[in-house]
Amino acid sequence: MEQLKRLEALTAAIPSDQVEDVREDIVGELFKKSRELCSDAVTVTNRELLYRSERLDRIFTSKLWGFPIMLAMLGVIFYLTIAGANVPSSMLASFFGWVEGYLTLAFQAIHAPDWLHGVLILGLFRGTAWVVSVMLPPMAIFFPAFALLENYGYLPRVAFNLDRLFKKTGAHGKQSLTMAMGFGCNAAAIMSTRIIESPRERMLAILTNNFVPCNGRWPTLILLASLFMAAGFSGGAQTFVTASVVMGMVLIGVVVTLTVSWGLSKTALKGVPSHYTLELPPYRKPKILNTILRSTLDKTIYVLRRAIIVAAPAGVLTWILANIYVGDSSILIHFVSFLDPFARALGLDGFILMAFIIGLPANEIVLPILLMGYLATGSLTEVEDMFALKQIFLDQGWTWLTALNMMLFSLLHYPCGTTLVNIWKETKSAKWTFLSFAIPTAIAIGVTFLVAQAARALGWV
Amino acid sequence: MDETKHRQHLHQAAIGERFLIEQVDIRGEHKRRLLDLGFVPGSVIEVLKASPLGDPTSYRVAGTVIALRKEESQLIWGKVISS
Amino acid sequence: MRTYTVALAGNPNTGKSTLFNALTGLKQHTGNWSGKTVSLASGHYEYKDARFQFIDLPGTYSLFSNSADEEVARDYIIFEKPDVTLLVLDATALERSLNLALQVLEMTDRVIVCLNLMDEAKKKGIQVNARKLADQLGVPVIPISARNNEGLDVLSEQLLLMSTGQTPTKPYRMKYNEQLEAQISGLESQLRDIVGDEYPARWLAIRFLDGDRKLIATLKERLKAADKGGISLGTAKALGSSNSGHSF
Numbered sequence: 001m002e003q004l005k006r007l008e009a010l011t012a013a014i015p016s017d018q019v020e021d022v023r024e025d026i027v028g029e030l031f032k033k034s035r036e037l038c039s040d041a042v043t044v045t046n047r048e049l050l051y052r053s054e055r056l057d058r059i060f061t062s063k064l065w066g067f068p069i070m071l072a073m074l075g076v077i078f079y080l081t082i083a084g085a086n087v088p089s090s091m092l093a094s095f096f097g098w099v100e101g102y103l104t105l106a107f108q109a110i111h112a113p114d115w116l117h118g119v120l121i122l123g124l125f126r127g128t129a130w131v132v133s134v135m136l137p138p139m140a141i142f143f144p145a146f147a148l149l150e151n152y153g154y155l156p157r158v159a160f161n162l163d164r165l166f167k168k169t170g171a172h173g174k175q176s177l178t179m180a181m182g183f184g185c186n187a188a189a190i191m192s193t194r195i196i197e198s199p200r201e202r203m204l205a206i207l208t209n210n211f212v213p214c215n216g217r218w219p220t221l222i223l224l225a226s227l228f229m230a231a232g233f234s235g236g237a238q239t240f241v242t243a244s245v246v247m248g249m250v251l252i253g254v255v256v257t258l259t260v261s262w263g264l265s266k267t268a269l270k271g272v273p274s275h276y277t278l279e280l281p282p283y284r285k286p287k288i289l290n291t292i293l294r295s296t297l298d299k300t301i302y303v304l305r306r307a308i309i310v311a312a313p314a315g316v317l318t319w320i321l322a323n324i325y326v327g328d329s330s331i332l333i334h335f336v337s338f339l340d341p342f343a344r345a346l347g348l349d350g351f352i353l354m355a356f357i358i359g360l361p362a363n364e365i366v367l368p369i370l371l372m373g374y375l376a377t378g379s380l381t382e383v384e385d386m387f388a389l390k391q392i393f394l395d396q397g398w399t400w401l402t403a404l405n406m407m408l409f410s411l412l413h414y415p416c417g418t419t420l421v422n423i424w425k426e427t428k429s430a431k432w433t434f435l436s437f438a439i440p441t442a443i444a445i446g447v448t449f450l451v452a453q454a455a456r457a458l459g460w461v
Numbered sequence: 462m463d464e465t466k467h468r469q470h471l472h473q474a475a476i477g478e479r480f481l482i483e484q485v486d487i488r489g490e491h492k493r494r495l496l497d498l499g500f501v502p503g504s505v506i507e508v509l510k511a512s513p514l515g516d517p518t519s520y521r522v523a524g525t526v527i528a529l530r531k532e533e534s535q536l537i538w539g540k541v542i543s544s
Numbered sequence: 545m546r547t548y549t550v551a552l553a554g555n556p557n558t559g560k561s562t563l564f565n566a567l568t569g570l571k572q573h574t575g576n577w578s579g580k581t582v583s584l585a586s587g588h589y590e591y592k593d594a595r596f597q598f599i600d601l602p603g604t605y606s607l608f609s610n611s612a613d614e615e616v617a618r619d620y621i622i623f624e625k626p627d628v629t630l631l632v633l634d635a636t637a638l639e640r641s642l643n644l645a646l647q648v649l650e651m652t653d654r655v656i657v658c659l660n661l662m663d664e665a666k667k668k669g670i671q672v673n674a675r676k677l678a679d680q681l682g683v684p685v686i687p688i689s690a691r692n693n694e695g696l697d698v699l700s701e702q703l704l705l706m707s708t709g710q711t712p713t714k715p716y717r718m719k720y721n722e723q724l725e726a727q728i729s730g731l732e733s734q735l736r737d738i739v740g741d742e743y744p745a746r747w748l749a750i751r752f753l754d755g756d757r758k759l760i761a762t763l764k765e766r767l768k769a770a771d772k773g774g775i776s777l778g779t780a781k782a783l784g785s786s787n788s789g790h791s792f
Contacts, residue, residue, distance in 0.1 A: 003738045003767050010734060010752065011760055019755035020492070022724070023608070024485070026754060027496040027643070028503050029720045031523065034642035038524075041676040042638055046669035054526070057510055057519070066513035160528050164514035167530065173517075197611075275491035277498060278528040280519055281557060282636060284664060287691070490610065497605040499640055523640040 053282040057157065066161050073154070074250070077145050078243045082222055085137035092133035100125060118323060119316055127315020130368045131307045134219045139303055142215060143184060144295040151286035155180055159278055167273055169258050170265025172201035174278070175208075179257065182212035187418040189214075190426055198274035203432065204261050206423055210415040210440050211253040211260070216363030217410050221246050223367065227390045228403035253411050256443065268435075310362040310417075318358060318372045332373060346445060347405035347452030349396065356409065361417040366410065401461045405448045412444035471534040472518075474508045474541050481505050483539040491533075499523030500537060547588075547595045548707040551620055553648060554632035555641055556603030559660045561585075563632055563690035564600045567700075584616070591700040594707060599626065605640070607647045608751075609758040619762060621651050622743060627707045631657045635665040635672050635687070645681065649715040650747045655683045656702050663689040682714040717746070727753055739767075 044050055059065055100121060107117045149155065155177055163173035174196050181189035189209050196202040213221060222242060230241035265271070321332040329337075332354070339357075340350030351373040359366035374392055393402070414437045415423065424433045455461045474480045482504050485492055499522040500506070507521040517528040554560045568587030585600040601620055602613035609615050621629055629652050633641035638659075648655055659665075659672055678685040684702050688695030705711045719725065731749035739745065743763070751759050 004764060004771075006734070006738050007760070007764060007767070010731065010738075014752055014755065016755060019753075020488070022753050022755070023493060024496060024502065025721065025724055026750065027606075028501045029724075030643045030646050030718065031499060031501050031639070032503055033646060033718060034523075034639050037642055037677065037680055038639050040680065041673045043671045043673075044669060045671055049667065049669035052668070054509055054521075057526075061510055061512060061519075063513045160512050160517065160519065161514065163512060163528075163530070164516050167516070273530075273532070275487075275494065275533065276517070276530050277494060277533075278517065279557075280526040280528060282526075282664070282668070493608070493610050494605075497610070497643070499643075523643075524637045525640055 053153075053280075056283055057280065060154070060157050061160055070158055070161060071247075073149065075243060075247055077142065077149075078246055079239060080145060081138050081141045081218070082226075082243055082246070083239045084141045088137035088140075089133050092136065093129075096125075096129035096133060100129070115323070119319055123315040123317075123319030124312045125315075127318070127365070127368050127372070128307050128311045130371075131311040131364050132303065134367070135216070135307065135364050136300065136303050138218055138222070139215050139299045140296050142218075143299045144292040146180075146184060147291050147295040148286055148288065151284065151291055153281050153283045156278060156280050160280060163276075163278070165258060166261070167276075169262035170201075170269075170271070170273060171204045171258075171261040172196045172198065172274065173276060175201070175205040175257075175261070178205045178209060179212045179254070182209045182214060184215055186210055186212070186214045186415055187422045190419060190422040193426070200269050200271045201274055203269055203427070204264055206427065207264065207432070207436050207439060208257040208260050210419065210436070211257045211412060213250065213253060213411055214363060214416075216416065218246070219364070220367050220410050221249055221407055223389075224403045224407050225249075227393070228398075228400050231390075249407055249411050252408075256412065260439065260443070306362060306364070311365050311368070314358060314361065314365045314369060315372075318369050322372065336373065345452065346409070346448040347401050347455070348409065348448065349402070351396070352402075352406055352409075356413060359416075360414070363410070363416050399461050401452060401455050405451055408451065409444050409448050412440055412447060414438075414441045414444075468538050469540055471506075471508075471520075471529075471537040471539070472531045476508050476510065478541050479505055479507050479543075481539045481542050482537060484537075486536040486538060487533065495533070495537075498527055499525070500527075500529075502539075505542065545590070545593055545595050546707075547597055548627040548703075549597045549599065549624070550628045550630050550703060550707075551624075551626040552598055552600045552630050552632060553607075553617055553621065553644070554603060554660075555605055555634060555637070555644060558603065558632050558634040558637075558641065559690045560603055560632040561600060563658065563660060563688070564598060566690045566693055566696060567596075568598055584620075591704060594704050596700075596703060596707075598630075604644070606644060607651070608754065609756050615758055618651075618759070621648065622747075623762070623766060625652075627654065628703055629655050630703070631655055632660050633657060635659040635661050636668055636670060638672065646716070646718045649681065649683070650718055650750070651744060653713055653715055654706055655713065655715060656699070656706060657681060657683055657685045658695075658699060659685060659687045660690050662687045662694070663692055680716060682716045684711065684713075720750075724753070739763075 060069060103121055103125065104117065107121065158180065159173045159176045162176045166173050166175050177195065178189050178193045181192045186209055189212075190206055193202050193205045193209070196205055225245035226238060226242040229245045230238045233241050318332070321335070322330050324331050326334060336350035336354050338350070339353040343350050343353040346353075351370055354373060355366045355370035358369050371389075371392065374396055414420075420433060420437060423436050424430075427433060468483075469480075471480055471482075482500060482502050484502060485495060485500060487495060495501075504522060509519040509521055509526060511518045512528075517530045518534065519526050519528040520534075552560050552564055564585065564587065568589050584602075586598060587600075588595055588597045590596070599620065601617040604611075604614045604617050607614055607618040607621070609618070620626070629648060631645055631648055633645060645657060657677070659674060659677075662672075665672060672687065674685045674687050684706070686695055686699050686702060688699055690696075702711070706713075720728070728746065728749045731752055732746050735748045735752070736745035739748065748763075
């Protein structure tokens, strides 16, 4: 007790107004000593080598080349992902089709009832298999490419280049980094917003992160872009046009992010930009093989887990809803008819909206559920190729507007279940979690509505 | 404060120039972070490159490269010294 | 087999986590941004007849009370008293890294300095005279490249020697300007009366002058707990560290 009292007395005796100067003195002296130690023990043998990163930065952050290089990097990654994922996806689809054949035989051999085969094979297995064959190849290419870029040290330069835009909207420059994470997975990006210390700016990053399409949405964007927008082209040109359309979507997402950040900074999240420092670490040649292997392995496991946990139940649910009849149509059809008028106003249809709603847990399952719905039996018939797929859409009355608006809705709508959970965990606020759901949804509805009305009014569709 | 006319702040230093810090006119947590990174009276920093959009600017400090916005660099006072 | 606790401290992005993984074989995600790790990761490995329990402290630029990360790192070194504090410095950014090193040397005697990223330094044409640095700092300085698993044997040997008390160190104690030093010595003797050998009095004096309220509050709590005969709650307990004291 005696000790404590003396400690209290000492604490009280220190003048609090000098504290800032004391800190400045302390750190000043520390650096002075540090410089001394360095001049003694450190020698630079080659100034050229020493400043290599700075020389590279003169190109990567130059007035002329900075932005083109950024766009090119993004474009190249998209192109590689799209081009590279094609063959593996078909191979996986064939493989799963083959497995399914054997499973069906097994079911028949044990005289399993039809509905059991339906639920487990046509619903659960097919749904999961579709997700894996469509999701895994793009992820296995995107994530290693991104990890290489990340380890190389390029990302802080992106933040450096874009900072002024973010400052103008009241956001933090590092938001560009959390957005980059969002390309991979929005849920993970929410966790990464911890790199932004200021709570206000962190919230901005969290609320707008979903406008960057995650890997779960890429297949949807890529598929629709290649089927409808790039339809007239073939081969390399088709890949190029598809990649450009997807890039265009991403840029729309970035513009929306900046606009919403700006809007929020003027209203619900008013405040001044916080202090800001950004370190530009030296470029480091990453261990290429190591990075690729580690990244691919991690992602494969992640996708498989998600497929099983989310896609499987969703597949089952969809099959059940589509095959349980109330009156003369299935529950699914009832639901779809209910949604249809509203969906049409948005340039979509009831099935699409239904797919988005059931697809809340994860973006990857929206397309499979949509296809299941369209195929009326609530199961995915074997789709041999792209033409057959496109025919399914056309048979349902799709136009380029439907494709465009589905892409826009996918880009702008509410975050997936995992992301919402993460937002809840990070913000610990029901209000903000709700807003993170409501704001994107409102924008998605607004934008698709306007686009649909405009296209119809102008007679384009 | 008679010397204000001759004082310069970091934002006024041009690309390639070296700048000796004499005073850091920022307060609180923000200042402490800058101090820890090496932006401290007595340090010499080199002005490296501006962002393509004009701001922030990157500086070499304590052997590392840190970018600051003009709102901060305008509050770091000192003088340009010959390289 | 004796277990020794080793705290890993250093700036963010100095490859501290890479070293941690290389030694303990545990997986920890490493990225090129700072501020990613907030919780303390721990792992262990065995070398000769000793078992080293590593605690990966958050990467920080200083050990004041600027942020939760700094408080956690600082509190661990001072209050949990690890057997060895392993400082990981970036050989390509020594001027900034040494700032932290000088602060740690004020807090504990049992320090080993690792110069990590030596491979990167070589690529940049930077040569560091580890011997000179060791002479100046008064503690072992070991060049390593965690990424390439270089220098880790020497490091392990040093860890063992220091843990078993076979390496006497004479750590450099930072000296400030006259005015500060005068204020420090005044406070120092009074603090030594209060805490004795339990905590470094000179370092405490500097923290007082710096107005470090958080540290003072934590110190008071510790004294209160010690008063009541209780054991201080700390991660050390959970990890079973050997709580050897040191003299200042």
